[in-house]
Amino acid sequence: MTTPPPVPMTLLGLLKDHPPDSTACVVPEKxxxxxxxxxxxxxxxxxxxxxxxxxxxxxxxxxxLPNGLPNVVAFLAASMVGTAAPLNPAYKVDDFRFYIDDxxxxxxxxxxxxxxxxxxxxxxxxxIIAVDLDESGSVRLxxxxxxxxxxxxxxxxxxxxHTSGSTGRPKRVPLTHAxxxxxxxxxxRTYNLTDQDVSLCVMPLFHVHGLVASTxxxxxxxGTVIVPAKFNPLSFWRVARDYGATWYxxxxxxxxxxxxxxxxxxxxxxxEKLRFIRSCSASLSPQLMSDLETAFGAPVLEAYxxxxxxxxxxxxxxxxxxxxxxxxxxxxxxxxxxxxxSEGTLLKSGDRGEVVIRGANVITGYENNPEANASSxxxxxxxxxxxxxxxxxGYLLLTGRLKEMINRGxxxxxxxxxxxxxxxxxxxxxxVAFGTPHPTWGEEVAAAVVLGGEASEADLLxxxxxxxxxxxxxxxxxxxxTIPRTATGKIQRRKVAEVFSGAAS
Numbered sequence: 199m200t201t202p203p204p205v206p207m208t209l210l211g212l213l214k215d216h217p218p219d220s221t222a223c224v225v226p227e228k229x230x231x232x233x234x235x236x237x238x239x240x241x242x243x244x245x246x247x248x249x250x251x252x253x254x255x256x257x258x259x260x261x262x263l264p265n266g267l268p269n270v271v272a273f274l275a276a277s278m279v280g281t282a283a284p285l286n287p288a289y290k291v292d293d294f295r296f297y298i299d300d301x302x303x304x305x306x307x308x309x310x311x312x313x314x315x316x317x318x319x320x321x322x323x324x325x326i327i328a329v330d331l332d333e334s335g336s337v338r339l340x341x342x343x344x345x346x347x348x349x350x351x352x353x354x355x356x357x358x359x360h361t362s363g364s365t366g367r368p369k370r371v372p373l374t375h376a377x378x379x380x381x382x383x384x385x386x387r388t389y390n391l392t393d394q395d396v397s398l399c400v401m402p403l404f405h406v407h408g409l410v411a412s413t414x415x416x417x418x419x420x421g422t423v424i425v426p427a428k429f430n431p432l433s434f435w436r437v438a439r440d441y442g443a444t445w446y447x448x449x450x451x452x453x454x455x456x457x458x459x460x461x462x463x464x465x466x467x468x469x470e471k472l473r474f475i476r477s478c479s480a481s482l483s484p485q486l487m488s489d490l491e492t493a494f495g496a497p498v499l500e501a502y503x504x505x506x507x508x509x510x511x512x513x514x515x516x517x518x519x520x521x522x523x524x525x526x527x528x529x530x531x532x533x534x535x536x537x538x539x540s541e542g543t544l545l546k547s548g549d550r551g552e553v554v555i556r557g558a559n560v561i562t563g564y565e566n567n568p569e570a571n572a573s574s575x576x577x578x579x580x581x582x583x584x585x586x587x588x589x590x591x592g593y594l595l596l597t598g599r600l601k602e603m604i605n606r607g608x609x610x611x612x613x614x615x616x617x618x619x620x621x622x623x624x625x626x627x628x629x630v631a632f633g634t635p636h637p638t639w640g641e642e643v644a645a646a647v648v649l650g651g652e653a654s655e656a657d658l659l660x661x662x663x664x665x666x667x668x669x670x671x672x673x674x675x676x677x678x679x680t681i682p683r684t685a686t687g688k689i690q691r692r693k694v695a696e697v698f699s700g701a702a703s
Contacts, residue, residue: 248276
């Protein structure tokens, strides 16, 4: 029997058919349970408040909130009245200025207190609206007025995120309600999610991993999402136990932190109900996969996702089907996966080339970036920039990145951004940033510089610390006389990384 394709719907539409009294979200810090009925009411109330503040269809709404119920409600409300533009609360002032300007944010949603960098970036030009959780457990905006809003169509852009390239400015990725709802359905079908499932969301809600996999896929099936303010390995299993978590999804960095705290031969109290553990957004080593399964007694399923596909494209399946260590599994849901050579020809299984994708969840183009669109699409296929091959069973194995992104614990960092900050220092003549292997983060940021004046490594590290978010700034800067180049004079970041890897280890 053929499974019918998912029906595109708006994000609020994903919530409409679930019993109003069933639990949609849990806020563990307050031991607060929010029903689907209450969640829908809060989303609509916040959307009406945004409408009264002048937000119209197509307007971008910047969101810089920590994880939690206010973030979930703000995201859904923003998607209904305009377009949500979530931002990393850890950004520095210059980061916020760029993203606020690049999205033409109409308003900025912030916590009632703190968020000084975002406030400074907004200045007098972008109105700030505070989002808070009141004493009754309801999310409220600081603006009290209400006005009706025009409900979006499934083809309207619900979410805009940025993805960085190895060169040039970050690219805007517009994701429609249809693409996001289909993506949520893809995840739900892959793991057989039902209204009995409870997801423990530890990934940030300014990424598609946390938004689509942990949150929207669960809400689409009537399940419950636990949304702590941040990941805490000390309280993780207590929260999982208290609220009956049946699965969680994370990057290998967070899995590693949990695994290193595991007591040999003793399953943590709170792991009993886990049906599976999902890993995505960075490569999972077969050893860590084995360690997790041994420690926590649940199958570990590695998946493959990216912003341009509204997250998941492939995943290892649930038992009894095979999960292959070192593989990200076969394609899932509506996503098709191929391997293409540089000439644009699709290759047969076993042949290595660039991973390409297409499907109803995949974007048709970046916003206002014809150059990137011309290089990123071939005959309707999106070129991921990743290298790999499909085995005889259709499982995808990734062998490297054609693009030179740095992947630090799932955070994709453009090395060009690091270069430009370093080149702003008056003593730096040349700069090349790159990723170096790291046991916890997967990769850490490093750089090599040629000086044209006087500066020490400590000077340059302090300079970067003042100007960059902590996850972006280099932790080692190698001062050298020359930057390695090819015979034609081109800099290859991977070659630079190889030359300095001994010093970085």
